[in-house]
Amino acid sequence: MNLEVKIGRLSLKNPVMTASGTFGYGAEYSEFVDLNALGALVVKGISLEPRQGNPTPRIYETPCGMLNSIGLQNVGLRRFLSEKLPFLRKFNTPVIVNILGDSIEEYLSLCQSLDPEVDAIELNVSCPNVKKGGISFATDRESLKELVGKVRDTLKKAILIVKLSPVASNIAEMARLCEQQGADAVSMINTIPAMAIDIETRRPRLANIIGGLSGPAIKPIGVRMVWQTYQSVKIPIIGMGGIMTAEDAIEYILAGATCVAVGTANFVNPSATVEIIQGIKDYMIRNKIENIKELIGGVVWEIRDR
Amino acid sequence: MNRHLVATLKEKIQIREGYLLLKLEPLNDFIKPGPGQFYLIRPSESFDPLLRRPFSVFDFSERDLEFFIQIKGKGTKTIGQLAAGTMLDLIGPLGRGFPPVNEPENTVIVAGGMGIASVYSVIKRNIENRGLTVIYGARTKEQLFFLEEINAVGNLIVCTDDGSLGRKATALEALEEAIKERSTNQLYVFCCGPGPMNKAVLDLLKRYSIKGYISFEERMACGVGACLGCVKETPSGMKRVCTEGPVFSVDEL
Numbered sequence: 061m062n063l064e065v066k067i068g069r070l071s072l073k074n075p076v077m078t079a080s081g082t083f084g085y086g087a088e089y090s091e092f093v094d095l096n097a098l099g100a101l102v103v104k105g106i107s108l109e110p111r112q113g114n115p116t117p118r119i120y121e122t123p124c125g126m127l128n129s130i131g132l133q134n135v136g137l138r139r140f141l142s143e144k145l146p147f148l149r150k151f152n153t154p155v156i157v158n159i160l161g162d163s164i165e166e167y168l169s170l171c172q173s174l175d176p177e178v179d180a181i182e183l184n185v186s187c188p189n190v191k192k193g194g195i196s197f198a199t200d201r202e203s204l205k206e207l208v209g210k211v212r213d214t215l216k217k218a219i220l221i222v223k224l225s226p227v228a229s230n231i232a233e234m235a236r237l238c239e240q241q242g243a244d245a246v247s248m249i250n251t252i253p254a255m256a257i258d259i260e261t262r263r264p265r266l267a268n269i270i271g272g273l274s275g276p277a278i279k280p281i282g283v284r285m286v287w288q289t290y291q292s293v294k295i296p297i298i299g300m301g302g303i304m305t306a307e308d309a310i311e312y313i314l315a316g317a318t319c320v321a322v323g324t325a326n327f328v329n330p331s332a333t334v335e336i337i338q339g340i341k342d343y344m345i346r347n348k349i350e351n352i353k354e355l356i357g358g359v360v361w362e363i364r365d366r
Numbered sequence: 367m368n369r370h371l372v373a374t375l376k377e378k379i380q381i382r383e384g385y386l387l388l389k390l391e392p393l394n395d396f397i398k399p400g401p402g403q404f405y406l407i408r409p410s411e412s413f414d415p416l417l418r419r420p421f422s423v424f425d426f427s428e429r430d431l432e433f434f435i436q437i438k439g440k441g442t443k444t445i446g447q448l449a450a451g452t453m454l455d456l457i458g459p460l461g462r463g464f465p466p467v468n469e470p471e472n473t474v475i476v477a478g479g480m481g482i483a484s485v486y487s488v489i490k491r492n493i494e495n496r497g498l499t500v501i502y503g504a505r506t507k508e509q510l511f512f513l514e515e516i517n518a519v520g521n522l523i524v525c526t527d528d529g530s531l532g533r534k535a536t537a538l539e540a541l542e543e544a545i546k547e548r549s550t551n552q553l554y555v556f557c558c559g560p561g562p563m564n565k566a567v568l569d570l571l572k573r574y575s576i577k578g579y580i581s582f583e584e585r586m587a588c589g590v591g592a593c594l595g596c597v598k599e600t601p602s603g604m605k606r607v608c609t610e611g612p613v614f615s616v617d618e619l
Contacts, residue, residue, distance in 0.1 A: 084592030091368045091590075104594075112604055117585050119595035121441075124413045126587060130594045133604060276413045304413065327417060327587040328408065330370055330457065 061344055062351040063337075065099070065318050067296050068219040068244030070154055070179055072099040072319065075352060076309065076337045079300050079323030080105055080158035080182060080223070081130065085144040086151075092330035095151045097337060099319060103144070105158040105184050106174075108166050110136035120256050120265040125275030125302075126324060127254055129268035132160055132187075137173055145177060154179035156221065162190040164207050171214045180219035183211060186227070186250050198225035198234070198250070205237055212242035221298065224248040226278075231285050232292040239293045247298035247321065248289065249282045275324040276302040283315045290316025290357050304332065306339020316357040369459065371396050373431065375452045381434070381511055386446055387424070388433045390454060396431075399423045401487040402463030402558075402581055402613045405431065406589040408455040409444040417587050419445065420608070422484035422558075423459065431456075434483040434511070460589050461612050464488050464556050464579055470520070471497030472552055474544055476567060478537045478559025479504045482511055484581045484612075485558050489516050496520040499544060503537030503559075506530045538566050551576050555616075571616045578616040582607050 063074040077100040083089055085103050095101060113133025120127045135144065140157075148155045157178045161167040171181060185197035185204060197203045208222055222238040224231050226249040235246045251272025256265040264270075282301025289297055299317025302324070303309050309320040325332035340352070349355060373390040381387050399405075406418035419441040424434040437446045448454070464485070467473050470492055477485045482502065492498050499521040504510045507530040516522060524532030525540050533540065537559065545553065555578035557567045564580050571578045584607040586596035591609035598605050600619055605611065 082588075082593065084590075088588070088590045088592040092370055104592075113594065113597065115599075116595075116597060118597070119585050119587050119593070121415065121417050124416060126417060128587075128593070128595060133594050133597070275416055324416075324587075327589075327593060328413075329455075330588075330590070 061341060062353075063340065065296070065352060067180065067221065067298070067319065070219045070244075072154060074099040074337050074340070075313065075317075075319040076333055076340070077156070077298070077319055077321045078102050078326065078333060079321035080184070082323040082326045085140070086148050087144075089326065089330055093334055095153055097334050098153050099337075100154040100156050100179070101148060101151070102156040102158055102182060102321060103140075103148070104134055105132055105160045106134050106137055106140050106170065107132065107160050108137050108169055110134065110139065115267040117265065117267055118271075120271070122254070122256055122273065123277065125273050125277030127256060127266055127271035127273055128251070129266045129271035131268065137170060141173070141177065156180040156182050158182040158184050158223065160184040160187050162187060164189075164191075164210055167207060167211055168214050171211055171218075175215050175218045178218055180221055180244075181211070181215065182221040182223050182247060183207070184223050184250070186223070186225045196225070196227070199228050201234070201237060204234060205241055208238050208241035208243055219244045221245045221247050223250055225250045226252050226281060226285060232289040235289045235293045235297070239295045243295060245296040245298055245318070246289065246293065247300060249278070249285050249301045252278055252281065274302070276304055276308075278302045279308060279311075283311055286312055286317050287315040287359065303336070304328070306336045306343060309336050309340060310343055310355065313352070313355045314357070314359040316359075318356055367395060367397060369397060370455075370457050373454050373456060375448055375450055375454055376430065378448070378450050382508065384437045385511065386435050386437065388435065388445075390431045390433070390456070391429055392431065397459060398428075399426055399431070399459030400463040401491065402484055402579075403459040403461055404612060405433070405456045405458030405460065407433070407445060409441045415441045415444055417441070418457065418589065420460075420586055420589060422581070422612075423487065424483050425487050425490060434480075434486070436480050457589055461608055462610065464581070464613050467492050467495070467498065467554075467556075469554065470495035473497075473554045473556065474499045474501060474541065476501045476537050476541050476555060476557040476559065477503070478563040479509055481558035481560070481563075481581070483558075485556060486512060486516070488556055489519055493518050499523065501525070501537050501540045501544065503527075503535070503540065536563075538563060538570065541567065542570060545570075545574050545576065554578065557581070568616060568619055576616070579613050580616065580619070581613045582611055
């Protein structure tokens with residue numbers, strides 16, 4: 061049975077990776093998961109300088125999901141390279157570093173430092189482009205085009221993945237734009253901006269008022285967006301959003317995802333990633349599938365004329 | 367042996383309406399907790415409620431773990447409805463608990479309301495120490511628990527906001543008096559209470575330059591330091607309640 065998949069030049073032993081921000085810097089889960097078993101490890105988003113993040117409460121549970129507004133708290137590039145990366149390098153698993161910035165210059169500076177050190181860069185483009193009035197890179201075609209193009213020219217070794225936001229009015233078009241600019245893959249979907257209110261105190265549940273919704277509640281939205289994007293790009297799609305089980309992962313793969321990322325599920329079940337890998341194997345045996353690639357985009361449908 | 371374990375719910379005792387004592391027996395050998403550490407319990411295998419819920423370990427032995435919980439929301443309600451014999455999925459012991467009580471005659475333990483769940487095991491392990499002082503406060507006598515079990519402690523000061531049991535005072539007022547009564551500030555305070563009380567106790571201890579350890583509560587998801595949901599702002603940056611806490615020493619705050 062072959063579970064190997066490729067993103068650009070990068071080979072993954074299986075299609076299951078972690079979603080940025082839900083697996084710390086790897087060490088936090090190494091007691092529960094054999095990190096060598098993962099397809100790839102995506103670490104918490106890194107900025108050039110350390111960030112404090114938002115005030116608490118930062119998380120709130122909603123039906124079949126959770127809101128978070130961590131505010132991109134992270135140790136910053138320097139400490140990531142000196143304190144976090146050496147541990148991750150001990151494993152035979154590609155390391156993908158999610159990066160974020162307020163300006164194109166900040167992204168480029170991060171890319172220059174990380175390029176020789178890591179296997180792939182995942183651009184978090186849901187940040188505001190401060191120089192362009194704070195509009196998000198994820199929703200503004202021009203900002204996104206410029207960012208992805210310049211990052212592409214900067215990276216010599218690392219694979220380039222762009223993490224797309226479901227806020228974009230047409231996510232498939234944004235994916236195509238990334239492909240045209242030379243991205244090796246797109247990952248989708250980031251969390252969905254959402255809100256909850258305590259009706260007794262009449263105050264928002266999160267200190268930041270708005271947070272990102274993740275978990276099983278968003279899975280059908282993610283599956284739909286992956287399916288639509290699969291129709292319009294040739295580069296691999298990393299599907300994510302509410303994957304809790306192997307069944308969920310297979311659903312994303314059938315919709316068109318080459319890889320899947322497990323996020324919120326890690327909080328609920330710290331060994332979710334390895335259980336999902338095993339579950340995919342069981343499904344393949346049950347359905348006599350030799351190569352995982354046979355499943356990618358394998359959803360069967362017909363449109364009937366009335 | 368990792369900290370992800372399965373345990374049988376051996377006993378579920380209703381202490382009072384809305385308050386349960388759960389006795390769990392892990393199926394396999396498990397890492398023993400220390401006082402003030404906590405566990406994450408998965409309320410259900412369904413996805414609603416989704417996240418695990420954090421609970422201080424109330425008491426423990428070689429074979430069991432006990433949790434004292436208040437039914438407050440969806441998660442605790444689901445856990446409260448589980449029948450004895452159910453298998454529970456838990457992660458722990460997590461976080462940093464209380465240090466050992468080295469000088470009981472110079473130690474004051476302060477519990478506010480459900481804070482007793484976190485300090486009970488400290489009290490119980492030092493119950494023979496005649497010098498230990500325990501201050502236990504709540505709004506009314508209906509929110510005070512396990513008084514018989516901790517009555518044997520050297521010096522127990524019970525207080526209620528409404529005066530329905532013990533002194534009519536807050537735990538904070540009783541603590542300040544206990545501090546003033548002593549000629550020395552060579553004192554160690556172990557505290558767990560609701561957020562505002564913890565904050566007030568912290569300010570008091572700083573004012574009197576007294577050493578102390580306070581257990582804090584914050585909404586959390588992963589419990590292992592990954593999600594950064596449960597942070598607490600300190601002079602040296604954001605600290606994770608689940609990992610650097612839940613017990614923080616006063617000089618860190």
